Amino acid sequence: MDAYSPWDSYPAAAHIDLKALAANAARLRAYAPNARHMGIVKADAYGHGRAQVATVLAENGYDILGAAQLSEALALRHELDAAGFNHVDIFSWMLPPRAPETIKRALAAGIEVSVSSVEQLRLLQQTQMPARVHLKVDTGMGRAGVEADQLPELVTELLRARGSGIETVAVWSHLARADETGPDAAAATAAQQQRFDAACEQVETMGLTGLTRHLAATSGIIWHPQLHYDMVRDGIGLYGLSPDPTHASSEQLGLQPVMTLTAQLSLVKPVRAGQTVSYGGTWVAPRDTWLAVVPLGYGDGIPRHASNAATVLVRGTNPIRARIVGRVCMDQFVVDLGPTPHAPAAMGDEVVLFSAGRQAAGAVDNCLSTGQVPSADDWARCSGTINYEIVTRVGARVPRHYSN
Ligand SMILES: *Cc1c(COP(=O)(O)O)cnc(C)c1O
Numbered sequence: 001m002d003a004y005s006p007w008d009s010y011p012a013a014a015h016i017d018l019k020a021l022a023a024n025a026a027r028l029r030a031y032a033p034n035a036r037h038m039g040i041v042k043a044d045a046y047g048h049g050r051a052q053v054a055t056v057l058a059e060n061g062y063d064i065l066g067a068a069q070l071s072e073a074l075a076l077r078h079e080l081d082a083a084g085f086n087h088v089d090i091f092s093w094m095l096p097p098r099a100p101e102t103i104k105r106a107l108a109a110g111i112e113v114s115v116s117s118v119e120q121l122r123l124l125q126q127t128q129m130p131a132r133v134h135l136k137v138d139t140g141m142g143r144a145g146v147e148a149d150q151l152p153e154l155v156t157e158l159l160r161a162r163g164s165g166i167e168t169v170a171v172w173s174h175l176a177r178a179d180e181t182g183p184d185a186a187a188a189t190a191a192q193q194q195r196f197d198a199a200c201e202q203v204e205t206m207g208l209t210g211l212t213r214h215l216a217a218t219s220g221i222i223w224h225p226q227l228h229y230d231m232v233r234d235g236i237g238l239y240g241l242s243p244d245p246t247h248a249s250s251e252q253l254g255l256q257p258v259m260t261l262t263a264q265l266s267l268v269k270p271v272r273a274g275q276t277v278s279y280g281g282t283w284v285a286p287r288d289t290w291l292a293v294v295p296l297g298y299g300d301g302i303p304r305h306a307s308n309a310a311t312v313l314v315r316g317t318n319p320i321r322a323r324i325v326g327r328v329c330m331d332q333f334v335v336d337l338g339p340t341p342h343a344p345a346a347m348g349d350e351v352v353l354f355s356a357g358r359q360a361a362g363a364v365d366n367c368l369s370t371g372q373v374p375s376a377d378d379w380a381r382c383s384g385t386i387n388y389e390i391v392t393r394v395g396a397r398v399p400r401h402y403s404n
Contacts, residue, residue, distance in 0.1 A: 011295045012263035013401045014394050016048050018056050020240055020256040020356065025060045027254050028234045032221045035228040038091060040235040041076060042068040047392040048239060048259055049400045051079040058085040066091045066233060070106045077109045091134060095120050100127060107131045112169065116144045118157050130165030133158065135203065139173040139195035140188060151199060155206045170212040171203050179219035179244035193227060219243035222253060240356065241387045245377040257376060259391050260355035264348050267293040277334050278326030283308055290337040290344055292322065294351055299330040301393035303383035310382040313352040313373045316345030354379055
């Protein structure tokens, strides 16, 4: 038997610290001690690996997990059952409009689903399966959810559907600005709360009683304790990242980033002043210097917007905080190690793109400010995006290494 796998020696890896994940779960519980907690594992658990993350969450007391798409929910059901957690419920909130067979299988597997319209309810009814439904109301997100003026019609249909085994078990919504500070965001969140309360009351008055109410994701859990209701949805906080690092860093929130992304330098070479780097020649060496090639690119989820901006930590003889020079390519990018007489690092040396080592607090706009390890927050700032996107987009090509 040949157990050899080339992926074991892939020159990059996303290291997933499952101990940090468990600590974050405990931290979120402390923020919302009286609510049931749903662990959100959509998009391969924000890039961290769904099966492994789901197992740790189940081991740490989660009895319901959430995934966006029914396909992921079905895979999750399989993974949980295989790990011996068939008591853990699954909620999935996006119904595929042209996949009756998938909906049928999901309902057969007991997956709870969301309904925002009568049309969506019909998708469920066409399967002739019993179902557990979370009624989604739009309270200001302007995305999924039934509008207030169409709520009575949908509730009437849900009441009627009870006869065919479709049971409404929850009413829920999603906050749009719960991470922000300032009066506008506070007013928007307060308005959402008011609309949610009104919807819950109306639904109950019309006869759907005893429903679980859930509204808050991580930002609501942390910054809006009055919005915890019966259940909260733990997302980015589980992965140790702040919903808004300009508001409070991971560290300030007591969260530990779970993912560390590393690679091995595939080449170190000296170049002369005037050497241009990568497509378009957007960077020109201002002096003789040492360059290193990092074997990760946008094909691995490295943002092309990080070109000439983000920094990495090269663990050579001495650690070097090196900046990306030139454009990020599909499979590789180049960093400037600086002008030293001798090579400051060697082929094979480890480079850390981001890790738990430092979490940016506030508006630190100088990407080269410290010699410490860059964080996913740093990458987000340098790339004009959010930390959610940095970790979630780490490609399937990058092996995940798990530690307990
Ligand atoms: C992604 C998501 C969450 C989790 O949000 P975080 O900000 O990551 O905590 C919760 N609810 C819904 C509907 C989501 O799409």
